[in-house]
Amino acid sequence: MEQWEPDADADADDAMDAFLEKFQNEPYSGGFHEDQWEEEFEKVPLFMRKAPSEIDPNENPDLACLQSIIFDEERSPEEQAKTYKNEGNDYFKEKDYKKAVISYSEGLKKKCTDPDLNAVLYTNRAAAQYYLGNFRSALNDVTAAKKLKPCHLKAIIRGALCHLELKNFAEAVNWCDEGLQIDAREKKLLEMRAKADKLKRTEQRDIRKAKMKEKKEQNHNKALLQAVKIYFEDDGGTELYRVPLKSTLLHVLQHPRYFVKALIPAFLVCVGASGFSKNYVRGKKVHQVK
Template sequence: MEPADLEPVSVDATDSFLEKFQSQPYRGGFHEDQWEEEFEKIPLFMKKAPSEIDPKKNPDLACLQSIIFDDERPPEEQAKTYKDEGNDYFKEKEYKKAVTSYTEGLKKKCTDSDLNAVLYTNRAAAQYYLGNFRSALNDVMAARKLKLRHLKAIVRGALCHLELKNFAEAVRWCDEGLQIDAKEKTLLEVRAKADKLKRTEQRDMRKAKLKEKKEQNENKALLQAIKARHIKLVYEAAGEDEDSASEGLCKLLDGLSFENPYGARLSIDDQGRLSWPVLFLYPEYAQSDFISAFHEDSRFIDHLMEMFDETPSWDLEQKYCPDNLEVYFEDEDREELYQVPPKCTLLQVLQHPRFFVKALTPAFLVCVESSPFCRNYLRVRNMQQVK
């Protein structure tokens, strides 16, 4: 039976309608070579939504979105819609978009605590895969305030603590989760890994403390040895009192770990004798030599003979021979040079009243005796003899 408000269509009208389509073919169909792209533009068949929806380019999608995210709907429905949208983004590994969707869902402030806990936990998962471990941890903690025994939140929290190297906390969170589900695979794996790393960390800390204590004892031994020899460092050169100098030396030794820029350090042997890193400078050629361990009882001539046993590549005139060399140290405060007798030991020179050790590395100048450069170099300085 026909509805009351509709009139039957005559055969002539039908024929006329069909003839119209024969004379005016339908032009809204898909093109054969682009049908897949055009099919993708239909919201129902889209595999992936565009990042930004332009109402002019995608009117159908914009209309559908306005219906889905209608602000007049209850907050719970809106929050769930954003949760579902975030889950879709998460499956596509679009973690930043997933975070945005979950955040919008939380902004609805619905009264469903379970739903809010899921939003926090899901956002934590997205943040975790973005490498934002602290943000993820904050989210799982918020989720547990709403639902203390939320197992997924506990799992995420344990993973975050593991990444943040909070191994003890990771073990604690795993233990709490295993009380809920003793067979939870991820928690069992994380707990085993965190416990192993925690033990390794504790062992390394013990080793570091023992090493630090050993270094402190070495510091004290070095300090006592330097004081006993009346060797002056830059702190005493600055006119500080003894307590300040001792404190400064301890800081110097601690800060440099006894090492200078060359990687060597002041050391003391079993007999209480010191070996110093020593720098030799050749101002005529802007060259240098570094001795990593110059024993305090060694003589300068012995080291010079070893260093110049072969002619260095920069000594083109072959004039740097041990018998022709003069050694000096400089007192910068007085702008004076002091000549060092070759047969002097290092300790004898370090104990000179005007010698000050800088950066725990004594430095000496070496020139060729009576050479034009040496005469000119000494002319502008007040040269003194070491006695």
């Protein structure tokens, strides 16, 4: 005799009828409150417009549960790194660059074996660091990305941009040239190279001008020093002693013919070729201090 199994659909219908009857007779207690439904709606992970900076399991249990699933340490390093990369990208879109840097850094800490993924993490972190004004840190990241993936054009573009910000114009030109070997029509690289080359030439011109000015000033000072003559008189004022420019005050004060008057050392400083100097030494015996 054929055995009949219970009708599963009939059981489901009976259960649904019982639920609807209960729902009609008892008020639903799990709904939003009328006066604060927007705040409660915002706590539902699916409808959150912005995740809280700190997730409190007591305040947001559903979100904490989802986070524990997403960042499960039992997943492979590659999967975890991708999760942190995606999280960093979301923060980057929101212009929260500090949190983006943290997320990309966490992804790199997983030390996955995928060089392309690690290169992306470095390059994306460099972009976030750039917008934070940390140009040297950004440059370090794109350099690391380029080592992992030498043809990574985004890393090269951002590296050239960092060199521009750091005023390393010659290096910026080199990075642009390297990128143009990969894609000779890359517009950003062409524009940056032209700008970097112009700034490099201007910098080199300014350096040459500064060196010429410095040399001119040195020659002027040297000529001035050569023209300056320093003397002191003996006690009678009839003889002069010429002091070498390299002499120290102590050396001169120890000279047997030097006299200090009123406790103040006195010297005569003049331009040797001047009329005053010629008239002053005329008729006087001049000695050279050794």
